[in-house]
Amino acid sequence: xxxxxxxxxxxxxxxxxxxxxxxxxxxxxxxxxxxxxxxxxxxxxxxxxxxxxxxxxxxxxxxxxxxxxxxxxxxxxxxxxxxxxxxxxxxxxxxxxxxxxxxxxxxxxxxxxxxxxxxxxxxxxxxxxxxxxxxxxxxxxxxxxxxxxxxxxxxxxxxxxxxxxxxxxxxxxxxxxxxxxxxxxxxxxxxxxxxxx
Amino acid sequence: xxxxxxxxxxxxxxxxxxxxxxxxxxxxxxxxxxxxxxxxxxxxxxxxxxxxxxxxxxxxxxxxxxxxxxxxxxxxxxxxxxxxxxxxxxxxxxxxxxxxxxxxxxxxxxxxxxxxxxxxxxxxxxxxxxxxxxxxxxxxxxxxxxxxxxxxxxxxxxxxxxxxxxxxxxxxxxxxxxxxxxxxxxxxxxxxxxxxxxxxxxxxxxxxxxxxxxxxxxxxxxxxxxxxxxxxxxxxxxxxxxxxxxxxxxxxxxxxxxxxxxxxxxxxxxxxxxxxxxxxxxxxxxxxxxxxxxxxxxxxxxxxxxxxxxxxxxxxxxxxxxxxx
Numbered sequence: 172x173x174x175x176x177x178x179x180x181x182x183x184x185x186x187x188x189x190x191x192x193x194x195x196x197x198x199x200x201x202x203x204x205x206x207x208x209x210x211x212x213x214x215x216x217x218x219x220x221x222x223x224x225x226x227x228x229x230x231x232x233x234x235x236x237x238x239x240x241x242x243x244x245x246x247x248x249x250x251x252x253x254x255x256x257x258x259x260x261x262x263x264x265x266x267x268x269x270x271x272x273x274x275x276x277x278x279x280x281x282x283x284x285x286x287x288x289x290x291x292x293x294x295x296x297x298x299x300x301x302x303x304x305x306x307x308x309x310x311x312x313x314x315x316x317x318x319x320x321x322x323x324x325x326x327x328x329x330x331x332x333x334x335x336x337x338x339x340x341x342x343x344x345x346x347x348x349x350x351x352x353x354x355x356x357x358x359x360x361x362x363x364x365x366x367x368x
Numbered sequence: 369x370x371x372x373x374x375x376x377x378x379x380x381x382x383x384x385x386x387x388x389x390x391x392x393x394x395x396x397x398x399x400x401x402x403x404x405x406x407x408x409x410x411x412x413x414x415x416x417x418x419x420x421x422x423x424x425x426x427x428x429x430x431x432x433x434x435x436x437x438x439x440x441x442x443x444x445x446x447x448x449x450x451x452x453x454x455x456x457x458x459x460x461x462x463x464x465x466x467x468x469x470x471x472x473x474x475x476x477x478x479x480x481x482x483x484x485x486x487x488x489x490x491x492x493x494x495x496x497x498x499x500x501x502x503x504x505x506x507x508x509x510x511x512x513x514x515x516x517x518x519x520x521x522x523x524x525x526x527x528x529x530x531x532x533x534x535x536x537x538x539x540x541x542x543x544x545x546x547x548x549x550x551x552x553x554x555x556x557x558x559x560x561x562x563x564x565x566x567x568x569x570x571x572x573x574x575x576x577x578x579x580x581x582x583x584x585x586x587x588x589x590x591x592x593x594x595x596x597x598x599x600x601x602x603x604x605x606x607x608x609x610x611x612x613x614x615x616x617x618x619x620x621x622x623x624x625x626x627x628x629x630x631x632x633x634x635x636x637x638x639x640x641x642x643x644x645x646x647x648x649x650x651x652x653x654x655x656x657x658x659x660x661x662x663x664x665x666x667x668x669x670x671x672x673x674x675x676x677x678x679x680x681x682x683x684x685x686x687x688x689x690x691x692x693x
Contacts, residue, residue, distance in 0.1 A: 189420065221421070336645045340668055341655065343608055343618055344629040346474060347417040349458045349467075350424070352445045 184214050188221050393494035393510045394485045396526050401481050403531035406430050411503070411554035412442075413478065417547050418653045426477070426551075437477055451477065473602045473620055473627075478549055479524060479533045482624040491515060491597030491623050500525060502534035503551045512625060518595035518677045519626045520546065520654065530556045538654045538672065546654035547672065587617050588665070589632050593684040595677055597623040608633070621671070621681070628671030628681060635666050649675055658682045 183200050186192050192200065204210045342348040391399075410427040425440040437451040446461040454472040459465075474480055482488065491514060498509040507525040514521065525535035534554065538547040584603040591600075601620045608616035608631070616633040645659040645668050657670030658678045662685065669682040 334645065337650065337652075337657065337670075339608055340629065340631055340645070340657075340670060341418070341652075343631075344620070344655075344670060345627065345672075346449075346451075346456055346469075346471060346477065347415075349447075349449050349456065349469075350415050350422055350439065350477065351418055351420045352422070352441065352443075352447055353418075353420075 180210065181213070184210070184217055187214070188217050391496070391508075393496045393508075393512075396496065396508050396510055396531070397481055397485055397494065397524070398483075399531040400479070400524070400526045400533055401483055404428070404476060404479070404533065405435060407530065407532060407556060409530075409532060409554060409556045412552045413439075414548075414550050414552060415477075416545070416549075416653075418655060420653075423552075435475075439477060449477075473622070479536045480625075481524075485624075488597065488624045491519065492625070497523070499528070502527075503554050505529070505534060505554065507534050516596065517674060518597075518680070519623060519673055522625060527554075527556075532556065540654070541674070584619065587619060587632075588689070589617065589619075589630070589662070589667070589685050589687050591619075591630070591681065591684055592686060593680075594621065595623075595680060598628065598681075599623070601627070626671060626673045628669060628673055628678065630681065630685060631668040631670075632662070632665050632685075635661065635664055649679070651675070663687055 180203075183192065183196065184204075187197060187200055204214055338348065338353060342353075408429050410425070413424055413426045415422045415424065423442045425442065427436075427438040427440075429436045434453065435451075439449040441447045448459045448461065450457045450459075451471075451474075454470055454474070456467075456469045456471055456474075458467045458469070460467075485494065493511075493513045493515060495511045495513065496508055497511045500507055500509055502525045506528045508528055510524045510526060512522040512524070521539040523535075523537045523539070524533055526532070527534050532554070533549075535550040536548070537545055540546045584600055586605060587603055598621045601622045603617070603619045605615045605617050607613045608618065614634055616631055619630040621628045621630065645657070645666070647659050647661065650657045650659075650670075654672040655670055656673060656675040656678050657668060658675070659666060659668040660682060661667070665687070667682060667685055669678040669685070671678060
């Protein structure tokens with residue numbers, strides 16, 4: 172029984188990565204993953220395998236990567252805003268001017284670093300499909316691997332076959348739908364039952 | 369004496385290396401097409417197509433100039449797919465139903481490479497870009513690089529000894545893998561008999577095999593321009609959708625490696641509109657598609673080519689008599 176439930180959960184995680192789960196199932200699964208460390212690690216492993224197969228490139232990050240970043244941010248003293256307000260109110264001595272310059276240098280460096288991270292996130296987005304938007308909607312604080320982008324999806328095209336007509340066209344185009352097990356019984360293809368007992 | 373032996377070994381190794389170097393990418397691919405048609409082989413293949421991952425057992429037999437390919441699914445739904453020449457049978461084991469389809473323009477589930485590669489010189493460059501092991505077999509890495517932006521880069525890993533394709537990858541922009549077929553293990557020249565496990569279905573069919581090709585001139589549309597290298601391969605007019613019995617014009621184009629389908633059918637009524645392809649661009653794995661209205665018809669162009677290619681083709685479709693099929 173336990174094994175059956177585990178198999179079912181594994182299948183659901185696999186379907187989540189493929190984008191095959193519906194909205195309700197996705198939310199339910201993500202809630203479970205949020206509270207279960209082993210499921211979180213499993214999701215991360217499956218995603219890593221999928222990403223490696225698709226891109227031959229894998230960005231390795233621990234499953235608690237986002238949690239650690241969150242903790243570090245929480246522990247970070249609030250440097251910038253008080254100093255900015257202080258700099259505006261105090262007279263500009265050479266020392267404060269020097270501090271002010273350092274501060275803006277730090278802001279500029281942070282901006283550049285953020286730009287690089289955003290660019291990497293956009294690149295990674297091509298590998299992870301539309302899962303990120305569902306994930307973000309379900310649980311903004313979910314500790315997901317770094318390979319999951321956090322930005323909103325801004326692709327101009329849809330990345331999934333949304334209806335049966337597309338699948339029917341795809342089936343007439345090539346035999347990939349037979350391989351994927353998504354072939355439907357078409358009016359042009361002959362269909363037979365056999366060996367029915 | 370030792371020196372003489374060493375010299376002999378060096379010369380032998382050198383001659384073998386030189387022999388390998390003499391093979392051009394085209395020769396390797398031509399050897400591959402020949403080996404695929406003549407060899408018996410089987411193994412486990414992983415397919416990454418249409419954003420889906422599937423692992424299947426694969427069997428290929430060749431006897432009396434007839435080839436048979438057979439795929440057995442390792443995952444649900446349990447199914448068996450058999451290709452005999454241009455006929456594909458897909459057996460769903462749970463429902464005990466079989467779909468029989470005809471595809472005169474396809475030859476392999478693994479790699480569909482044209483026999484005459486010289487015809488592709490205007491569109492592709494062929495290079496041997498390395499040697500790697502796949503499924504524990506040494507292989508040539510052949511890159512098939514397009515000379516324009518109308519198609520994708522491909523690479524095929526061809527076994528150095530048997531010249532069978534061990535891996536094939538379609539790359540998108542920025543080197544992203546869009547499609548991949550790879551043997552995880554392969555056994556060559558293992559004698560297997562062609563199977564006939566779903567022949568029982570044949571006796572239940574009430575109609576003979578029906579050829580479905582038609583003349584391109586019958587199409588309700590024509591193409592005013594095509595990307596360089598693409599040719600019309602196949603045209604049919606038949607009911608394509610199970611939800612409606614209306615005929616759909618289907619024109620298949622190919623440049624030898626990449627294929628594009630052009631579909632034209634009368635617009636659906638409102639009740640069935642939700643099942644239609646929405647207007648605009650769509651992407652699934654390597655397949656890009658575009659759909660738009662053309663008078664009273666809906667035009668859809670899709671294929672394993674960049675979005676700009678399907679857009680170009682769609683923009684160059686015009687109705688012959690301003691009527692849908």
